[in-house]
Structures are given as C-alpha cells and as structure tokens.
Amino acid sequence: MLDDAAAGNTIPKDDFTAAVPDLRVRLLNAQFDLSSADFAVVVVLAGDDRLGANELVNRLNEWLDSRFLDTSVFTVPEGPELARPAFSRLWDALPPAGRMSLWVGGLMRQVRAHLDGEVTEAELRRWCDHLRRTQEAWIADGALVLKFYLHTPAAVQKKRYKKRRKRDDAWRYDHRDWEMARSLDAAVPTIETVLRETSVTGAPWTIVEGTDKRYRDLSVARTILAALEARLASPPPATAAGVLEQFADLDQQATVLDHVDLSATVTKDDYRAELARLQGRLHRLADRARRRGVSTVLAFEGWDAAGKGGAIRRITPALEAGDYRVHAVAAPTEEERRYHYLWRFWRDVPRDGRVAIFDRTWYGRVLVERVEGFASPAEWQRAYDEILDFEAQLVEHGVVLAKFWVHISPEEQLARFEARRDTPYKKYKITEEDYRNREKWDAYVAAVDQMVVRTSMPDAPWHIVAGNDKRYARLAVLREVVAGLERAVG
C-alpha cells in the first residue's frame, strides 16, 4: 500500500511554476464559496515525514487564505487534554459549516505507542474504531473529510538528512526524524493496518509520496481543490433512507414504560431521613471521586413536569459548588446548529474529577427531534450508534455515567400543569405547546422505548424512575447516583 505510493513521482520546476497561479486562484475561489456553504471541511494530514508535513502546512497556509483556515496540530496530549476523553480535542477543533480546518499529526504517535508496547492491540483497534465512527458521524452530517498520508521512503529520508547536515538549516531536523527514518520500515505493517481501519466510505486515505516537494504540494492541493469544487457544485449523495421502523406497531406491544410501578411512594419523614443520609454519602463519594480524578456525567430525560429539575436540586447541594455544572439543554443556538449535534455535548464533557449534570441531553435527537420531525429518519436512526460510541468513549475514559428517564403518568402530568398555571412564577414553565405535546404521548412512548432498548449498556444503563411521587423519585435518583459512584470509587 505505502510501497505502491513510492513510485518516485516528480514534477519539473517549470510545470510547477506554470500550474501554481491558476491553482491558487481556484483554491481561493472555492474557499470563498465555502464560506456560504452548509458544510464543514476537515483536511487531515498524517505521515511519516515530519519535515515534509511542516512544509506542506506552511504551503497550504500560503496558497489558501489563512484567515479562513484553522490549523490544529495534535502533539502529545498534555495536562488539560489528558483530563478528558481522547477525542475531546478533535471535537474541540471541529470547524463549523462554512469553514475549513487543517489537522496535523496524531496517527503516527498512536502507531509508535503501539509498537513501543504502550498501547495494546485491543486499544489500538478500539482507537481506530472510534475514529472511524467519529468520521462517519461527521460525514453523515455533511462534513467533507479529506485525509492525506504523507509517505517518504526511509532511504529517501536518510539521504535527505545526510545532505542537510552540512547546510545552515540543519536545525530543521533532529533526533526524532532520524528515529523515524530508522524505524519506518518496521512500522509499515502497523501503519497500513491503521490506514485501512480508519478509512471510511466517503473519506479514504490518499497516500502521497513526499520525495519530491513539488509533486507533494501540488497533488495534495489539487486533491483538495477537486473535492471541494465537486462538493460545492453538487449536494452530497443523499444519505441512506431511514431503515424500516422496527417498532412501527408499537401500540400492540408492551414498552419498557409499561413496567414502571407508578404507585410507589415514600412518607415525608422517611424521605427526610433518607435524603440526608444519601446526600451525606454522596458528598463523601464525590469528594473521593474528585481526589481520584474520576468524573461523572448525569443525564436527565423525562416527561415535561416529571420533576427532573427537582431531582437535580437534591443532588447539587451535596456537591462542592466548584466541582459541578448543570447544563440546562435548550434548542441549539444558531452557532451550535452549524456543528454536528453532538458537538455541544462534547464541549461540556467534564474534566477529570468534575461532575456534569445535563437537564435534557443528546437524546433529544431520538426524542423530541424524532417525534417533532426536526431530524430526518436517517438522522435520528443513525443517532443511536453515534450516541453509543460517544458514551463508550466516556466510559472507557473512566467517567461514571448514569442516565435517567423520569416517568410520570399522563394524568399526573396534567395535574402538575394545572398546578403550575396557578402559581405565578411557575406559569413561565408552562405554555400552550406543553399541552399540545400531550397529544403526542404515544409517539414519545415509542421513542423512549426504542431509545432505552438501543442505548442501554452495562456501564451506561438507563434508570427508569417512577416519578408520580416526587419524593420517591428524588430518592431513587440519588440512590442510583450514589450506587454508580460506589462502584467507581467506593
């Protein structure tokens, strides 16, 4: 695979000089058109030729308008980056629709870490798997992902360094480059595996030979230009139509919500005693989790007026004010809409030792967005897998993840709506739309059922909480949060 690319391609200087002016004009034109387009562009540059990659980055920044090109270099992750799941930094660097980002590095380090025994075979596979799924999510969302692997045969690299030794700019290469050249041939099989495993439909790796600089720069720039022009000229191929709705005749079937015993209650005295006990326990566990750098993500979904906020307000007083953030999730803003829908949730993934509480979550994609038609069937149907991969990355990083569906009966909901209407400051929490949403109760039940069935994992199960009795629900939630932390740090 890599050998095939090392065909000794070169481009004569005159041809290069003749080609560049037109190429630059077209690149700038395409970049300009991109600014008003509804997709983002990620150009990934990996390879075994560090100096070549640096030169290529400088070249692309010269040929393109660098004001509209964000370059991110993924060096060895440091403190703040290590405190969150590995791919956080990819999501942080993701461009919004209309912009182009150039990403450099990351792949060879993973290969090297595997060869050095720091990363096991299984870990490397998992890394490739997450990377593939992440790309698939972006591409399905419309992103144009262009990936280049810059390959310069070891013999060529060595010769180049030897020649440079006598020159003024010998400082440009150092021991890392020698080591790379020395160990490259042994690494090729692993590199090829990683390239294969991280190729996805719509975003294969383009292997570029780095022996001749002019060939290298022209072929990368031309590939970017061709892909960008093609994409600007025509919309992406329609995403696969939604698969057949497997739960279409749901009203014939029992759902997970049918099993919830909504009659459960707790007396006021028992509630008070148990609340104090659980909050005290939670406080001690949260303290230990912070010291051990274990972070926690609590995801709350449930019917309107089910009591999510009340449950959250029984958790937070047991935490240190600086340790947690509550994210009340509303409809995405104009800016957020320019990214993949998971982007804003990745942004709020807590760093090690912290707690993030989501009042409504990424599951909006398969609940409200599905039921209201804000997401197409193809979009919400692929969301299950996207969410599973997101949560798997949290769990693998060591995050304690608990997901709650707070359940109430339609009758209880109606009674609460009426009570809200009669309380001046609660009127704000109730609109005509809330009443209209009640008509879609069955559609939501179907969506909740499918969500729970498809996204329950051993390390990230759904907890269906009986909410008709608020006190009972609050204790049930607290108990699960405590249990989750017990398992992690108890």
Add this chain to the structure above:
Amino acid sequence: MLDDAAAGNTIPKDDFTAAVPDLRVRLLNAQFDLSSADFAVVVVLAGDDRLGANELVNRLNEWLDSRFLDTSVFTVPEGPELARPAFSRLWDALPPAGRMSLWVGGLMRQVRAHLDGEVTEAELRRWCDHLRRTQEAWIADGALVLKFYLHTPAAVQKKRYKKRRKRDDAWRYDHRDWEMARSLDAAVPTIETVLRETSVTGAPWTIVEGTDKRYRDLSVARTILAALEARLASPPPATAAGVLEQFADLDQQATVLDHVDLSATVTKDDYRAELARLQGRLHRLADRARRRGVSTVLAFEGWDAAGKGGAIRRITPALEAGDYRVHAVAAPTEEERRYHYLWRFWRDVPRDGRVAIFDRTWYGRVLVERVEGFASPAEWQRAYDEILDFEAQLVEHGVVLAKFWVHISPEEQLARFEARRDTPYKKYKITEEDYRNREKWDAYVAAVDQMVVRTSMPDAPWHIVAGNDKRYARLAVLREVVAGLERAVG
C-alpha cells in the same frame, strides 16, 4: 465597613413567603427582557460564609431561569488555568450581551494567600488594580456588574457549626469553615482594603449580612432585580465624551514614523545567510522557551501590503508546528461583537510554552476603528489604558511580548498594489477599498503616532520596522523576536 453590615437584619418567615412569588415573576420577566438587550450582566458573589454562598447560589438558580444563568465557581486555579495569566478565566467566563453570569469565589482566596504570606502586599495591590481596571473596561463597554460580599460574623458562624454538629447534614461544613470562622476577625482589615480597592464607579460592593438566610436571599435578589429593571428601563449614563484630541494639529509635528529610514536594504546573499542564522537561533530559543514554559505573543500591525504576512512566514518555519498559532484578525464576527473587544484576544492568549502570532491585533481599536469611526472617541480613547492593562497582565505572567509596526512609504504601497493587481492569486488581496484607504494616510499616521507614544512600555515596546525592502524588514523582525527570547531564556 463589615461591622456596619452586621446589624442583625432578619426577615420574618411570613414576610418572606409573601414577598417571594412577586419577586420571582419580576426576576423572570427581567431575565426575559435581558435576552434581547445589548448588555451583559455579571453577578459577583464573594464572602466569608462559604455555606451561605452555596445556599445563595442554589437559591438564585431556583428563582431565576437557570437555563439563562451561567454559574462559574472560581476555585483554586489548576493546571490549565495556571498556564495562562490569572484573569484569563474571568474573560473566559464573561457572558455575551443578553446573558447573565453568576461568579462565585476568588476574592477570599486572594486575601487568605496574602495573610499566609504567599502573596506580597505589592502583588495584592496589583491584583486589585487589574481587577478594578478590568471591571472598568467591561462597565464602559456596557456591562452591568453587580457585586455582593456576603458577611456573617465569626461568632454567628461558630454558633451555627456547633449547632449543626448533631444534625444529619453535619457533612455540609468542614474544617475549612471552622478555619474561616476562627481567622475571620483577623482578616477583616485586609478584606476591607480589598473591597475598597476593587470598588469602581458603577460597581461598588454591596455588603450583605448572612446571619439570616431569608434576609440574605431576599436582599441579594432584590438588589439584582432593582439594578436590572433600572438598566432595562433606561440606557446607561452616556460615557464621558472623548477628551480633547491632543494630537489634533499633528501635521505640524514630527511623528514617530518620520524617523524611519526607509532606504535600508540588504543584499540577497546577505539575506539568505542571515535568515538561516536567525531561524536556527530562533529554533533553539523557542525550544528552550517551550521547555521552560515561557510563552510568546507577537503582535503585527502595519500598512496594507507592508509585508506582515511575509515576515510571519519567515518566523513560523523555525517553530515546531504544534507550538504556535497564527491568528489572522479580521473584522469581529456577529458573536464576537456581543463581547468586549478584548475578549477574542484574551481567548487566544497562548498557554505556557506556546507562541501566538497575531496578524493584526487588538490595536485595531485605536487604528482602523478610530480612523473609520467604527469606535466612538470615548471608546478608542479609553482603549489605550485597557490595552496597557491587558499587556501588563501578559508581561507579569512572564509572556514574551513583541509588537511590530511594519512601515512602508505611500509610493511603495502603491507600487505593491499595482503589482498585486497583475498577479492572479494576489488580486484577492486588493480591493477598491484599499485604494480608498490611501486617502486616509495622514489620519492613520496620527493614529499610529499616538498609539506608539501611549502604549510603549519597557517590557512591551513597539518596534517600527522599515519595510520598503522586504528582506530587510523580515530580518529586522526576526532579530527582535530572537532578542526578546534571548532576554527571557537566553
């Protein structure tokens, strides 16, 4: 000052219960109106009563709509926060126009650090000074800043903890709270000094007694409501009219640009040799700076077509790709416009060991925005002091800061414009507006002169670079960058 506040204020339960519903409705109304207003609200909560502050935070999150209230708790700064100037995290947490943030903590830690001898008297004064200036900048920009110091006399705190000892929720207080109560009386003089030093016109500290919870919560919420309603009802007092333009009859005077010898040149051979030497030296120094955690900020201003980009492209090849970012500064986006103009530059302050290169900078405020009238005289005139304080914070943090004005003659500029017109891919860099801007040359000269005179500091001087010969200019810039790093890590 604090004693005066400890007057034993209480509010009976019935009065509290009667007052709350109306208060909540009005708070929610004001919050709703804020969402379409053109100013931001920062509510700062400091104090000596940690538990009281936590309760108050929960209370405000209950009374206000927490979806539109961002709570930031400033705990002991950790890794990523220590790697940037201290106030970076305030700027990071700054809300945009239309939103409200609740900031908790930070002040007592500074007091305590001083009393423990970790922070000298001079450092404490400087901290207060930066805090005052920062607030002044935000307030002048339209922000509503409301500051509360929650004071509960030591005797009251001790009594409260003793009483709690026997209760189920004894976990709520810990050794920190006892220590605070024990050492509070001795700390009062320092607290009072800090409160005095950080009070600014338009944002004094409101001292709230925390002995009675109902009094505490009601008085804070009412103060927020009154200030917010008043501000929503009427625009802020007009900012002071611009001071008299001291450089009005500038064309009679010599300017700093008059002294620049634009005839300086360098031969191609000398250039090549010197470039390689300087880049090699820069590479070694940058490597050392990274290892020592010293960060660098390079600020480039200059006439259109002066060669800023070319100079920057001679610096970056000497740096490791992962260590630097080039920020090409264009007009602020819609989102950026909702913040103080320095916000986006604070966002890009590099962390320790990294390099940030700005192609156009925060000086746009006193250059293009002044000359084109995008900023009012009051706005650009106060910008000098705001910028000085920003840069002083960088320098105090240990950042190597170098500022360049790349200077060319009007004739040279015209020649370059014409040349650009004749190069297909450079046409993009030239518009009719560029030609029109030439008519304002003298106004820009005046603005540059005043900028250089008012914002040159020993640790952050302006370097005026003769740019008519591009090669000469590139070497001059490189030399200054190398010299700055030599002083810091040489």
